[in-house]
Amino acid sequence: MPCKHYKDTLIEAAASGVEPEGELRAHLEACDSCRAGFAEEQNLFASIDAGLHATVNAKVPVSLLPRVRARLDEAGAPRNSWVTNRLVLASAAVVVVVFFAARAVQHTNVRHQPVEMAGKTYVPSLAPPLQNQNTIVGPRVERNSNSPRPFTSAENSPSVGAPARKNTEPEVLVPRDQEVLLAAYAEQWNLHKRAPLIAQDSNATILAQLRIAPIQIDELGVKLLAEEK
Amino acid sequence: MQELVLIQPGGMARGEPLREAVEADGRREFEERLAECGPLAYRVARGVLRNSADAEDVAQEALLSAYRHFDRLRDRNRFRAWLVRISFRLALDRLRSRKRREVRDTLWSQPGNVPPPATAEDLAASNEFQTHLDRALEELPEKLRLVLLLAAMEGHTIEEIAGMVGIPTGTVKSRIFYARKQLAEKLRCHANTIKTR
Numbered sequence: 001m002p003c004k005h006y007k008d009t010l011i012e013a014a015a016s017g018v019e020p021e022g023e024l025r026a027h028l029e030a031c032d033s034c035r036a037g038f039a040e041e042q043n044l045f046a047s048i049d050a051g052l053h054a055t056v057n058a059k060v061p062v063s064l065l066p067r068v069r070a071r072l073d074e075a076g077a078p079r080n081s082w083v084t085n086r087l088v089l090a091s092a093a094v095v096v097v098v099f100f101a102a103r104a105v106q107h108t109n110v111r112h113q114p115v116e117m118a119g120k121t122y123v124p125s126l127a128p129p130l131q132n133q134n135t136i137v138g139p140r141v142e143r144n145s146n147s148p149r150p151f152t153s154a155e156n157s158p159s160v161g162a163p164a165r166k167n168t169e170p171e172v173l174v175p176r177d178q179e180v181l182l183a184a185y186a187e188q189w190n191l192h193k194r195a196p197l198i199a200q201d202s203n204a205t206i207l208a209q210l211r212i213a214p215i216q217i218d219e220l221g222v223k224l225l226a227e228e229k
Numbered sequence: 230m231q232e233l234v235l236i237q238p239g240g241m242a243r244g245e246p247l248r249e250a251v252e253a254d255g256r257r258e259f260e261e262r263l264a265e266c267g268p269l270a271y272r273v274a275r276g277v278l279r280n281s282a283d284a285e286d287v288a289q290e291a292l293l294s295a296y297r298h299f300d301r302l303r304d305r306n307r308f309r310a311w312l313v314r315i316s317f318r319l320a321l322d323r324l325r326s327r328k329r330r331e332v333r334d335t336l337w338s339q340p341g342n343v344p345p346p347a348t349a350e351d352l353a354a355s356n357e358f359q360t361h362l363d364r365a366l367e368e369l370p371e372k373l374r375l376v377l378l379l380a381a382m383e384g385h386t387i388e389e390i391a392g393m394v395g396i397p398t399g400t401v402k403s404r405i406f407y408a409r410k411q412l413a414e415k416l417r418c419h420a421n422t423i424k425t426r
Contacts, residue, residue: 058284064289068263071289072293
């Protein structure tokens, strides 16, 4: 058995395949057991090399190349990746162009719609929630044939059955007690196209509903802490 | 005087012969390399799989794959290195699938299908050290294994291996050293050589 001190050095010398030099060589000459251990180690590496050599340098079967050639004939010509790549790139470019074109068209439509509506003096429709959203009867107006035509949100908006995207007019939820007033406001807006006229033509009693009552604060009673006790 | 020929790449009538000529050139160029590098693909696969039939299958697959993608290889001088990598990868894949299959077969095998135990003569006849070497080789890291197999092949210098694997010669040397050392550590108990006192 080799000396423990030289064990690793012996193994590395055998693994590298280089003849030992210097101190190790001198020790091997003096120590029989280390010399025997080194020889065994060299035999181990020689066995490994022989096994590897036998594994990888096995005789190549004669059938290998004919079979490969036959399969190459079946496979046909190699794929022209240059052409393939160009087709893929062209397809990708078309997809990207179509995508951005669709986006551009969509944006253009969104921009043009408000402008067109402004040109038509767009008036927002006012509709109570969950009720007859198409017809809002104005103030002091009875539903009869002689009365002025009631304001209808349908005048400026598509019919109920139309697709939702065509109904571009915003709808406003209003308190029920202000429904009549705001309907009148909208009607005035529709007729005169000027907001200040509403105040002149509207009934003062209706406008009074918009006034906010002053805050009522009771007089504060101040008591000392001692009195409280 | 040099003759000039008008070629319309988009035209079918004139484009077809040109394409066929390019394909024929590619095939001829590949065939020239096939005779030289076919055995290399086989040996790499054989070193990983240690089975002639599997190695031949893998070598065929590797060569076919190389042929299919031959036009992607811009530097044709790198063909050997490229083929070695393809073969090594395919062989590793085959080895993994073989192991999975063996495990599955072991799990599902019936007691009646188990082969009879080997006789003492069979065991003595089998190369026990080679079996242990194969197992130890399988456990080596891939990068060490490839370099060691290439180094064990006849006619491969350190510089050639470095060129094939794409690493410096110093790295090739150190990988060979560590690979052999790891193999020795695993096989030492079987060889029963060094015992410290």
